Amino acid sequence: MLLLWIVALVVGIAWLAHRRVAPMPALGAVAVFVLAMGIFSHAPGWLLAIFWILLLAVALPLMLPDLRRKHFTAPMFSWFKKTLPPMSQTERDAIDAGTVWWDGELFSGRPDWDQLLAYPKVQLTEEEQAFIDGPTEELCAMVTDWEIGQAMDLPPRAWAHIKEHGFFALIIPKEFGGKGFSAYAHSQVAMKLATRSGDLASTVMVPNSLGPAELLLHYGTDEQRNHYLPRLARGDDIPCFALTGPLAGSDAGAMPDTGIICKGQWQGEEVIGLRLNWEKRYITLGPVATLLGLAFKAFDPEHLLGDEEDIGITLALIPTDTPGVEIGRRHLPLGAAFMNGPNSGKDVFIPLDYLIGGQEMLGKGWMMLMNCLSVGRSISLPAVGTGAAKFTSLVTGQYAQVREQFNVPLSAFEGIQESLARIGGNAWLMDSARMLTANAVDLGEKPSVLSAILKYHLTERGRECITHAMDVHGGKGIIMGPNNYLGRNWQGAPIFITVEGANILSRNLMIFGQGAIRCHPFVLKEMALAGREDHDQALAEFDTLLLKHIGFAVSNAASTFILNLGFGRFEAAPGDSLSQGYFRALNRQAAAFAMLADLSMMLLGGELKRRERLSARLGDVLSHLYLASAALKRYHDLDYPQHLQPLFRWAMEESLGESERALDELLTNFPSRVLGTVLRVVTFPFGRRHKGPSDALDAEVAAVLGRAKGDPTLEELLAGCYRPQDPDDAVGALQHASDLLNAAAPLHKKLHVAAKGGQLQPAAGEHIIDAALHAGVLQPLEAENLRAAEAARRKVIDVDDFAKEELTLAEGKIR
8 A cells, every 4th residue: 555655746846847736836735745744654754754755855945946046057157157058150050040940849849739730731823833734844854864874964945944834933023034933832843843854953052952043032132133143043044052162061160261351342442342262162153153152261350341350151142153163073963963062252343233142241140050951951862852742752652563573563573562651651741840940930830840850850861862762673673774763863862962961960969969959848958048147146047946946947847747647548639530649659758858868958058068969869759759749730621531531641650750760769878878878777667558550450551552543542641642644754654654554454364364364275375365365365456455564564665775885985085
């Protein structure tokens, strides 16, 4: 009985903390329980004394604020200031950039699901849909990956179409001659282009992402916007943006490119401007750009503009025909054909009005870039990754039906089904995250942390889908030629892993490193107090925040304990009977994440910045919680359709399984072994509950990819994917063969039954269809239909070959 009293006390305290009951009422309830325990139980006096001492140890600091500030808060404040990691100005700008959205709810440990579900559904306007169905569809039809690769450029008619229909002006408002499309429409266009050609998508998405137009819209002067935006919208100017150099790489603070403020001659007059020297590389559209956006460090050694000498990172717009600008030769990123190359400048003088935003924005370049990157990175690369997943779902699902081995389709093999499931499940999950994040941008958010999550996970999962597709296609995927629709995707996959911050950097440093400070409800405010000059006022405010922070941490630990014991079943959850369980699972994991994030920051302080693998695992948990949230939101917005349940279940089991795996690895490698063991009991009292999709669920998802055109689940999965109908197109040939083989399926069955029953005995060298025709098993029209289906199958299976002279490079070509 005494044990039951103790268990009831522990669970009761945890329940009060889980429900976030105010401290004093909660302590009062605990005191009444301990008093009742002393009266009605046989608890020994020493045990009751311990309980009362612990109760007073918590109550007294709350009731005596001056004593608390002197003996507890002040030492904590001093410790906090010492453990803060050193932070450069570029790091501060990155942390301050963007806005906090659903990531903040996940960091709270208690997401408000009603808030997520209340956000409006994503949708296109009639104009946006018409642009995707018209000019975008037409542009896709103008190109093939093989032809682009052979010419190492888009065909001239594609360039003309891009300019004529305003593909470079998707984000430019209509008053400047642009399309003024939503972020979601921009994402849809980029994704559709990516399902046809990565080179095509890269060419279109860069001017609409981090580049001159985006920077001008947010920070340009009226004169700059009025001059440049209409020219960019018409395609009169082709923009690029030069940030990365040979030495600095991702470390913008180490950028060696300089702009010295000085006097110089400009259009016959002496004016104050900057003399620039720079060297950049990896610049997309650089070889064909007429307008160069440039990042450099500005200095004012002669103090022509003020007392400050080291002004900081600054951005300028420079026409590429400006004297001293050198546009270098082309890079070949893994043989990709999109325009990319180096550029440099030697003693290039520009006036101050070439600075984006004018003189007022001197030294604010990194802040400008980070704010714009949080938007662009939410759209472009996630769209490309999702496009790769949708495209591989289309071609691999069809190829696995068309191609047979041992007289059965490839899709019948469980090993193939595993790959098909990974492709299709990832495609639906990635699409859900892409849509939710684009919607956030349309709601006015600049989701810096979520954009890093999407950049990393959607490009990595896109690469995974291409890898699985290559495995299923085998020899078909590795023989290059016009009939290979996968090879250039395989070659180009690492490109998108590398750009806009290498994925290793994104995962290990950015997602949690930035998110822990930006999204946590208290840490950023506490850091701001550490730099205050008024120590007494800062200490008083820190005391208030510290109490809230401690309550926050205790409540999340309690929630982790309570929810993992199963008490979450008694709390309401939105959704249908299927999704409710997933909402509750996410509540458990969000509480555990918030608890472990707080403890990791407390134990490691500034050291956490260098413990990249721990930081990466915390980032993985946050990422998979977000991906799962996106899947739940999409399933809700579609009104819980039964036919999508296999894809939805796969997305949830995948996300929850990966999140739990990251939690498990975090606890295994926790800085304190003893504390890690205790936390494992709290986090996984009954062991891990989600270990990823089951074999049976994989088989369900794999089957979706093999369904006939028009199936509602398949159509939802492939929505937005370019699907050529021309049987002479390498991808269109797949659909053509699939249609003919589906129509001929009864005839194949008739042929099989006849052969098995001994009705057919083909002569030496005689085709079985001819034998069936002669034996009367097939009618002439049936035999013709079967031959057409088999010819279509063979066309899909065939690969290219070349004569020696066809492979000889012409004079002047790359050797």
